[in-house]
Amino acid sequence: MKNFLAKKSYGFCAVVLALIVAVISLVRYLAWAPAHNATNAMVVAALVIGIVLNVIIMIKDEDLLLVAATACYSFAVFRHLADQVGSFVDAFQGINMFGDATQVGNIVSIAIVMGIGVLLTIISGFLRREV
Numbered sequence: 001m002k003n004f005l006a007k008k009s010y011g012f013c014a015v016v017l018a019l020i021v022a023v024i025s026l027v028r029y030l031a032w033a034p035a036h037n038a039t040n041a042m043v044v045a046a047l048v049i050g051i052v053l054n055v056i057i058m059i060k061d062e063d064l065l066l067v068a069a070t071a072c073y074s075f076a077v078f079r080h081l082a083d084q085v086g087s088f089v090d091a092f093q094g095i096n097m098f099g100d101a102t103q104v105g106n107i108v109s110i111a112i113v114m115g116i117g118v119l120l121t122i123i124s125g126f127l128r129r130e131v
Helices: 002-006 010-032 041-059 063-083 085-093 101-125
Strands: none
Touching (some): 010 101
16 A cells, blocks of 8 residues: 555545545534434535545546535535534524534534545645646
């Protein structure tokens, strides 16, 4: 594995890291959301489509696929945060009315991991991805 990655460019490694982070984000989201009645199929679909696009990028380097993967990951982050705005309101107001204020830490941690995936995908767009 070390020799395989040693022959690859930094852009390819960034795509691989973005893929790993996206899988971690998807697992984390799917572990948290159903337990709190917060599952959104659009978030799951966006993450899955982004993961599939990253796998295709690893096989066949294409700039438009990279843009599409970035858009999918970005949509997932902002859809996740928009769905949970009630919990943020409750945390700021000190009440539990619109969401669950105790879950703000989990919401933010999932969004941060998703955001790291977005950043890695953006960074890989500026780096050479071929061998």
